[in-house]
Structure formats: structure tokens, C-alpha cells
Amino acid sequence: MNIIVCIKQVPETGNIKIDPETHTLIRSGVPSIVNPMDLYAIEEALRWKEKLDASITVMTMGPPQAQEALKEAISMGIDRGILLSDKKFAGADTYATSYTLSLAIRKLAPYGLIFCGKQAIDGDTAQVGPGIAEHLNIPHIAYVRKIEEIDQDKGIVKAQRLMEDGYESLEVQIPALLTVVKEINEPRLPSLKGKMRARKAEIPIWEATDLEKEGEDAFGLSASPTQVKTIFAPPSKAKGEIFTGEASIIAQSLLERIRAQKII
């Protein structure tokens, strides 16, 4: 079976800056990591690799430096990576991104399973995974916390979808797309041999001309129905009160304040 894992390279949180003109994230110069949720997708694919005798491809759409994220996945044990990179892809919203990824995935047919992380820590939309499935016209299960069964003969996958008040057990036809939550597993660290393999790995770059699109404006900002009007930091909470002075006096004032609020 062919398994595909879609990952995203994201800025390390705490370092995020926004371009005041385009209202998109400034990515250059910021340390990048594999989106933490995607590590669970990579891990889950790896756990099923042997049982399904699968070959796993990891894919990302991003700038040239995003190949580092693919190499990280390869160092964990993924077989190969493909980078979708073209100026035309830039500024894509979740619709255009999932469309572009779906075109690339079509080129890898036949595929059995596609894994994505629940959401990316920068955009936080959780839309790209399900979006890919819709563009491919295949079923998906989002927020998977456990895969109960994958039966290649019957062509089904059974999985538990995490809900706020429990979980649902769902069964869908293969090929299918699953987005996973962190409850599903504990991602492994890279291995030395994996790192050595990743260092040598050639990552093919697919550009817009490599994909068979429909229509003219298929990619990037111009194909994105979502237009970001403003991005703003939510107002931070009111400043806390800072007590100064000797420790015993500080403790006393704090106690009074807590009592006044009837917390104790």
C-alpha cells in the first residue's frame, strides 16, 4: 500500500511575526520546525508500515527550505519526500493549499491512506486535511485518536474520532484520509541511520507546471477565496498587580487580596 503523509513546516511558536502589508506570516529568518501535530501523523504511518507492507511518502508545500522538514520525516523512517514549491503557490489559503496538495497526491495514485496532523500551530484551521479529502473525493475521518483496524482485503479502515465528550467509532472505505490528534501515539525521535539516509536523500521539487490543474487561477493567493482582512493580536489580559517589598509583607498583602476575592 502507498501511504502519504502531508506535513507542514511552521515557525517555532513564540517567534511568529506578521507582514503588515500582506497579512501573512513572515517565515524567513525564523527557526522552523515540523508542525508538532504532524509528527503524530508521521508516527502513525510508520507504525502501520510493517503491517501493511507499505511505502510511505511525505509531502509538503512550502518554500525551498521546507525540504528540511521532509528530511526530518525521513530521519524518523519515512521512505521518501516530495516538495511542492513554486512562487505561484505562495499566499495560498486552506482551499488553494488543499487543492494543490490533492493534485500532487493524484500523481501518486494508487494510494491507500493519507495521514495529516489535526491542524498546524500557525494557522490553526484544521481545514487542510479534510480539504484534501474533498478535492480527491475520498472519505476522511478527522481527529483520529486510535485506528482500530485497517483491512486491505475488505478495503476499510476503522478509527475512533475524538469528540469533546468521548469518541465515535467510524468505518470508511479505503482510500481514505485521516487527521490525527496527539492522543494517538508518541512520536519517535529520529535515528542515526535515518539521519544519515536523510542527509543523502534527494528531494524532488514539483512546481506548478508538474501538476495537472483545472482552470487558470488554480494556485496561490489568487486562487484563495479566503481574503485575510486583518490579523491582530488579541488584547492581552489586564496587567497583574505586582507586589514589592519584603517577602512577609508581600505574602500578607497577597493573602488579603485573596481573602477579599473570597477565594479562600
Next chain:
Amino acid sequence: MDYFLTEEQEMIRDLARRIAQEKILPLRVELDEKEEFPWSIMKNLAEADLFGIYLPEEYGGTSGGCFELCLVVEELSRVCAGVALCFATSALGTFPLLLFGNDQQKKKYLSAIAQGEKLVAFALTEANAGSDAGGIQTTARLEGNEYVLNGTKQWITNGGEAEIYTVIAMTDKARGSRGASAFIVEKGTPGFEFGKKEKKLGIRSSSTRELIFTDCKIPKENLLAREGMGFIVAMKTLDTSRPGIGAQAIGIAQGALDEALVYARERIQFGKPIISFQAIQHMMADMATQIEAARFLVYGAARYVDSGAKDISKISAMAKVFASDVAMKVTTDAVQILGGYGYMRDYPVEKMMRDAKITQIYEGTNQIQRNVIALQLIKEKAKGK
């Protein structure tokens, strides 16, 4: 400081550092308190391919050597020397096989060792044979196609947890030190049992146990090298592994300096961070200088061992003695810098000081190492070198 590591050595160091930070750091206090063997971390190290770094590729290793081992042991020890010891001892126990094993023996055992599926231990010491290894009383008697082992080994690191044991026993007591031989003994062999587990000052997550052999029969093929080679196997093994103890010592010392630096910047007395006092600054300058000197010596010794040189006893002993003395001094000073807080279990430096002490004792005490160095100096002088 740049130690001119290859890209692969950097990968090894970075992987070890990441495991130390992400996996060992959250567990180290608990492992120390509960004296629990760190199996989950052994699994992390195995998955990262680190058990094979000094083993040939044909057995699933990555063909590094003593130096690569030192890099890993140093990084792990910087966070927890007890966990590092469990890893390092597996290499100690494997050296006899690697250096003296025949093809069949290597084929049989090395792949599982490289994958970290099986841990190894090395058993020389007995109740009456510590520094004087010539005093060992465990015997191995050839009967048909089997050796029959009788006796008790003491203070064996990884005892009970390891699957494979390299054991030194007397095959011919009359021949004295030429009458010892080295054997491979597998856990689960009838007549091979584990005795009491020691309660220790430091490195408490590692296990230290007795191995008890009562008419324990092992196949003749488990003899390493030839009969009578036991002490040569043991000495060459320890010469090869001693820089690793040096690396453990540097790691502990570096970890203690790291903690002292953080603390000294934060602790305010007399209205200033204590790091602004020259007495503290000079202490830290000495600590850092001693660590760097030890690191040069240990790395140099490890690289010399890996060069295939024969005369490694002296430099290995020097690396072990110097680095372990530095570790004891630096950790004691780190506790001093943290003052009363340093003495408490809420801070990690008291553990580091407890852990450091062992590096001056095992794999040959520092007194014995100085004997080795001096003897070598005398020999060299006599040879007119």
C-alpha cells in the same frame, strides 16, 4: 571550542543531547529516588541506533569507535550519569567480544547488541578480588563439550538486566594470572542466578548485582580467545573503555557547571546576583578550565584508542584519572556555589556530586590508575624512550 567533529559525529552528539533533554531530564529525579532501571530510555537509545555506534556495519553498527561512544556517554551524563552508565556498560561488556571474539561468536551476538535488543555486562570483580583482580576465585572447569562455572561475582553493573555477560574465571588456578579465561554467559542458563542488588550513594538508576554460578554449564564455544587469555582480555577491554569513564566524568562536571551558572545569575545576596562576586567567578573559571582540559585529554585518548595504537594503557588511565578527579572537584564546587540549596534534593547538583564519586573508583581506582601510569613511565625510561 571546536573539536572538529565529522558531520556524523555531530549527528550522534545531537541525538544523544536530544534524548538526554527530552527523555532523561524529566525522569532523572524519579529514577534516582526509586533506584529504577531506565528501560524506557534504553529503548529510546536503541531506536536512535546509538547502541551500534562503535560496532562494524556488517553487524548493523555504524562503524565508529571509542570516540563516538565518548560523545554519547558525555551527553547522557550531563543530565544523568546513572542512565549513561547503563548504556556505557553494555559497550564495556561487548568489547571482549569485539576485540577477541571469533566470527561465529560475533555473528551470534553483535547484531542484537548493535540494535540494543540485548544489554551486556562485564564481570571481573569478586568479594576478595577488587584492585587485585588476580585474586578471583570463580572457576571454569572443562567437562566434555562444556565449561562448568562456580563462584560469585560482585558489583556487576547491568546485573540482572543484561542478557549477555562476559565473565572472567579461573581455568587453571596453578598458573595464577595466566590461568584465567574469558567466557560468554547468557542470562537464563541453568545454574546462573542473581544475588543481592546493591543500594548505592550515586548512579542509583543503574543496577549493581551479584552473579552467582552454581555448576553453571555453558557450551565450550563460549570461551573467548584461548584458555589463559582471561586477564589479557580484561585488561585490553578496560584500556579501551576507560576513556568512556572519562567522558562520563566530563559530562557530570559540565552538567554541574551548567547548573551553577544558572543559579549564580539568579541568586541575590547583598543586593546583587552572587555571580558578581569575584570569589564565585574565579571558582567558575577554574571549573570551566578544568572541564575543558579534561575534555581535551579524554577526546585525545579516545581518538588514540581508535587509531589502533597498541600502547593505550597509559593515556587511557590518564584520561580516566584526570577527568574523574575534575568531576569530583567541579561537582563539589557546584554544591558550594548553590550553598544550602545545593545540598538539597530539590536541586540537581547534590546528585551530580554523589554520581561523580564512582568515576574515581570503578574500572580501576584512581590509585591503581596512577600505578599504571607510573609503571609505564618507568618502563619507558628503562627502554630509553
